Amino acid sequence: MLGTIKASRAASHNILLALLGCAALAACQSRGPDIVLDPPEGPAKRMVTQGQAKKIVVQNLTSCAHTNPKMNLRVAAVGEITATDGTVITVPANTALQRKEGPLSYDLYNECNKVLPPNAAAVSTDKVPVIEVDADGEVVTGFIVADNYFELYVNGKLVSVDNTPYTPFNSAIVKFRVKRPYTMAFLLVDWDEYLALGVENMARLNDPWYLGDGGLIAKFSDGTVTDSSWKAQSFMIGPLDSPNDVVEKGNLHFFDKLGRTYPHVKKPACRDNCYMVHYAYPKNWQSRTYNDLNWPRAYEYTDEEIGVTTLTAYTRYPEFFEGARWIWSSNLVYDNVVIARKLVR
Ligand SMILES: [Ca+2]
Ligand SMILES: [Ca+2]
Numbered sequence: 001m002l003g004t005i006k007a008s009r010a011a012s013h014n015i016l017l018a019l020l021g022c023a024a025l026a027a028c029q030s031r032g033p034d035i036v037l038d039p040p041e042g043p044a045k046r047m048v049t050q051g052q053a054k055k056i057v058v059q060n061l062t063s064c065a066h067t068n069p070k071m072n073l074r075v076a077a078v079g080e081i082t083a084t085d086g087t088v089i090t091v092p093a094n095t096a097l098q099r100k101e102g103p104l105s106y107d108l109y110n111e112c113n114k115v116l117p118p119n120a121a122a123v124s125t126d127k128v129p130v131i132e133v134d135a136d137g138e139v140v141t142g143f144i145v146a147d148n149y150f151e152l153y154v155n156g157k158l159v160s161v162d163n164t165p166y167t168p169f170n171s172a173i174v175k176f177r178v179k180r181p182y183t184m185a186f187l188l189v190d191w192d193e194y195l196a197l198g199v200e201n202m203a204r205l206n207d208p209w210y211l212g213d214g215g216l217i218a219k220f221s222d223g224t225v226t227d228s229s230w231k232a233q234s235f236m237i238g239p240l241d242s243p244n245d246v247v248e249k250g251n252l253h254f255f256d257k258l259g260r261t262y263p264h265v266k267k268p269a270c271r272d273n274c275y276m277v278h279y280a281y282p283k284n285w286q287s288r289t290y291n292d293l294n295w296p297r298a299y300e301y302t303d304e305e306i307g308v309t310t311l312t313a314y315t316r317y318p319e320f321f322e323g324a325r326w327i328w329s330s331n332l333v334y335d336n337v338v339i340a341r342k343l344v345r
Contacts, residue, residue: 035181035343037291043251044235044279048243051272052078053091053196061097062164064112071111072204076149076166079195082103084240089278093189093194093337096151097165102158103131105150105172108143108320109313110129112164116312120319123173123334131177133161138181142321145313147306149189150216151283153286155182166191166219171313184224186326186340190214196237197274200338211267213238213332215306216340217314217324225324230342232298232327234335236282239274246277251294253279255334261305285339292341298327 053105057078064073070163077092078098105127107115117123133154144150149165151158154176164170185314190212193201202210236240237246237255259265268274284290306326308314314321329335 002251029270034345036289037293038284038287038289040291040293041282042297043248045085046248047083047085047089047278047280049083049196049278050082051091051196052194052273053336055079055082055195056090057098062112062166064168066114067110067111072169074167074193074201076191077193077195081196083278089196090196092177092191093149093187093278095149095165095187096158096161097149097163102151102161103129104163105144105160105170105182105261106174107163108171108173109316110170111162111168112170114150118121118316120317123317123320125173128173129243130177131157131175132177133157133182133200134177134179137177138222139175139177139224140220140224142174142218142224143171143317144174144218145169145216145217145308145321146186146188148191148211151187153185154178156185156284156287162294163322165189168312169191169313171317180222180341181345183290183292184342185216185286186216188214188216188338188340190336194338196274196276197204198334199239199274200237209267211265213262213307214328214335215301215308215326216311216328216337217321217326219321219324222344224342224344226298226340226342227299227325228297228327230298230327230339231292231295232329232338233279234329234331234338235279235338237310237331237334238276238336239270240277240334241268241270241274243275243277252276252296254284255331259333260331261301261333262307269280280298281339284343290303290341295341298328298340299330299332300325300327301332302326
């Protein structure tokens, strides 16, 4: 009995020592001692722009090998605009695709490349290149659908760059070799035609001034799925009648004055004079040790809210996405650039 008490005292003492050790490291308090995170950052720098950006890339960032008139092929252009504080901002985002960095995504479904498997059984992952993050790690295979653009970093290493940043809607397979714990970080962009306004020219709906929406769903062979356990931060919010409509509290940037999802969302009264609120990306947002403790959780959305019930790139392969949830930041329509992160233990 006495031996048990002594042992339990010793165990308590060890736990106390471990806690004292952790107190010196802010990271231990939230994530455990297995990964030492950078100190958490304060609120990101906020910038405001008004009106449309000047196009700097006028050709289509999407290279479509095969086209047909029925295809929903739209131009993914890039622009620049100067914020009221003088900062020059690339819109809709400064992407790895434009910088020609990293491996282009391997197609699960892509009309431009005529990769159109009819169902999951017809898909082989054998030829998907394995991107090495840790030489002594395990191979993880993932399936990804992003509305519209993604780039994925694992422990800060770029492992896949969406080859079709706007339309037609595509989906991708990724493979990487990594050791747990590891971090995934996605840059996600809801692309548009009216650059810096976050507005689309939607011929299909006969609406030349359409507020597009975003979304990401992904499932990985190690059991990781997109859901509200991820973090999702917004970096470009608009179009806005007033920049003051974005409510800020620390690292939260929240806008719900005109709704958050279709069919409940309303358009602002502004048009070419609309504002956009931007936030500077943290310097090392891709890295394994970036501390996203103060970021909001990802919000989960239904297929109906995302508007993907007839999206072939997704609906043909339900097995690949079972158990995963569509995620985005709090406003599916007005948040146009989002970074989503997940620590996989
Ligand atoms: Ca895409
Ligand atoms: Ca949008």
